[in-house]
Amino acid sequence: MKFKIFIFFLIGLFIYIIDIGFNSDQNSKDIFISDQEITSLISAWKSQVGRSPTDDEISRIITNLIEEEILYREALLLGLDKEDRIIKRRLAQKISFLKQESLVDKPSNNDLIGFYNANKDKYYIQPTFTFKHYFFSAESNSGERSQAAYKKILNNDQDIKSDPFFLGKSFSESSLDEISGNFGRQFSLNFNEVILNKWLGPFKSSFGDHIIFIMDARAGYYPPIAQVLGKVEVDLVAYEKEEAVSNYINKIKSEYKVIINPNLKFDE
């Protein structure tokens, strides 16, 4: 009796070995479906339909799951995942999210101060200028008239015939951006070096010539961090997220060798 069992065992072992030998990749054809996977599908089904699935329906859900898995594996075997941009991007996106999400800590005060100091220019409060001007419209010979007027001013002659400017005569606390918005970029460059309480010009704008008189210039400054703390924090978190991904890429980039055809010609 015991011997017979032993014989069967040997035959079984023999078949098993042969099987391994002939179908070495057979193991990858096993599909394991975990209890968890099934219960989560069933609960999704429930929340959609509003009742538990019947036995029939459960078996259909599982069949679908199996068939999907089979098609997926066959596609992998055929190499359909290779060179597919959508799959590439999706995977790249997944790993970027993963790298971004690993950072959830609230930045410390030191981090904030450090970030603020490193990016001070982002929070710089621009200088402002309070000035008035004589405007000479390009519509009537502004070049000559403004030159003549400037000479008059130098001779302390107060009787200047200028034109009204569309946006008015006096500007108070205007930043360089505002000046550039009202007069044009070129004109705003004249405020880079400021002489107070003196008629300057004539300077060209998009609308004609101007002789300006700057009454007050308030220097630009870096606000104390307390004033911009909220903004610094938002910026820092965003920065760290981007940083995490690019650090990760840089770290592993060195392990890759990139080969590109240097002679590639683009079609125009």
Added chain:
Amino acid sequence: MKYNKLLKRILLIIPVVYLLTLALIYFDVYDKRPVLSLFKKTQSDSALQLVDFSVDKPISTKIIAAPNKDRNAYFGDVHVHTKYSFDAYVFGVTASPDDAYNYAKGKGIQHPLGYEMKLQEPLDFYSVTDHGFYMGMIQAYADTTTDISKNDFAKPFHNLNRPENLTVDSAGERSAIFSSVLGQAILNPQPWWHPSVLKAWFTRNTQLALKSFDYTVHKSAWADVARSANEHNDPGTFTTFIGYEFTTSTDTEGGNLHRNVIFNSSIAPIRPWTRIDSLNPEDLWTWQDGLRDKGIDTISMPHNSNGSNGQMFEMETFKGGAINKAYAEKRMRNEPVVEITQVKGTSETHPLLSPDDEWADFEIMDKRVGSRPPTYSRPSGGYVREAYLNGLTLEFSNQGNPYKFGLIGSSDTHTGAGSYDESNYWSKVGLLDGSSENRGSAPLSEGNKERMDNYMKAFNQPVSTVKFDEGEYANTGFTQWGASGLAVAWAEENTRDSIFAAFKRKETFATTGTRIAVRFFAGYDLASIDLSSDALISQAYDKGVTMGADLLNDNNQAPDFLVWAQKDKNGAPLQRVQIIKGWIDSNSGTPHEKVYDAACSDGLSVDPLTNRCPDNGAKVSITDCSISQGVGSSELKTIWNDPEFDPSIKSFYYVRVLENPTCRWSTWDAIKAGHKPREDLHETLQERAWSSPIWYIPAISDITVMPLGGTISLGDS
């Protein structure tokens, strides 16, 4: 046994009571007899429930410029969609309201096709106005982690805007999805006995009864829109408005009756009032009146009247009743300004309506908005100049004037970023028109033809391509769209209150995206003002009324009109300033209109016989879009008098400022693609600005709607 009987009875009573309640409600809804209106009192109006969306911000130490009593021109856009709009999300847009506001402040943001969109110069104000209807829902359908995305109707949207799906190829499919959204597919209500139907009724919130609607998602999208607006509002520098679009239309013809609503506060209702609440704009105004009673001021601004099949400015009400004074007052109380120009064409006038206006054929879009297949929109009733005239006629027949509105422009972009520049144009609907091939300005490449066929099938358009010398082009209809426009407010300072007040008193003008600025005054002694004086504007304010206001008869004197226009410092020089007059004759109320040139560039003068400036000779090169140098004016300023003024005739006057011709976006596109421009499209256009009108009122008894702006007193008469 007895106990059992009781239980049975109770069990029986519950459904009977439920059914009876439902029956009562249905009576109340469909039958307006007062017997049952008692029941109505149990309703609460969810759309009038207010929420404070203000954001805690550190107190700014920034110095704010003092208000300018002569007012500054602030340039902005109050018609911007982001990913929360049901259609924008389908178009591949992932820009959030925060992205949109950052764009307006001058930062570059990404187009769905991957290129950068950036303004040459920041804007002064901006309002994100996503469609209130289904706000935020499509995004929730697309996000497979939400409960609602697990429904069948949500399936087509799954993962729609994952980066890998953002391709030009997907345009056809996207368009098909868009049509299905507009269709009834997702608008199915729950069955009549469903408890959510009851809840919908009790809170006057119809959308709760819809199968595909998730109120939490909807409210949180709206809260994010409001939060973002408050977050980015920066008094003195940059103004935002909480806003949304009321996307309604007429039932069978699909006439576009869309309006944008903006709020002058950081407090807003818990949800926007939408087309699911009612298709009738009068109900919107009732809601706005209700909010005003609660201290929340709003205005609504109609747009794309050109695509309304003549129904935006009808001679009758939405339901076909006669317009009366109460209607006119209600409409004007809530809709002080109208969007005259935007990406989907310009609605000033149409060549068929103004055959004597040589500039009427400008950026005409002659299809009904969103029609499938694209369907002709009847011009009459769809353009603002005719509406002004019809308003006078309605007033003549003692019905009140519901069309006494001011003018603004805006973009209606669906990418978060307005496209105002002809030379750097990305149109409106993201993936669908983000490339020159798709919008029909460059010939289709081989592979793209088939895609275009599929796309057009989805659009239900029989002819998918058109052939010209340079090749085969997409016949998408996007060729009628354009790089427009901006809203400009004359306000004391760049704050919400100040700009909102300018909108209400109609002291606004519209541009086609250019930053032309224009002043316009009328009065009886303006000719005495020295035009070369610096006090010119403050004197004009003292002695006259400005755009948007009424000028009352003063002893039958003839008025003076003062116009002053300044060119866009980065744009083409000005060619001419025109005054457009409309009036009705005093016997029959018959409308008339006339276009007068008031000031010409290069020192040229107006021919008094033709009322036209001579040609200033400005040219455009179609090969590289360069324009003639040294031709045109940097500013134009004049006092104008109406040569045919009659003090007894009711009339209106508005200004149109024209730049020298420049290349249209389609020409720029063609040049960039290395082709000649399509011969059936305008190669050039004249960028322009329109002021709100000034209305001349012959006698005080003629005023049926009190103007919100200033008036000149009648003195003793």
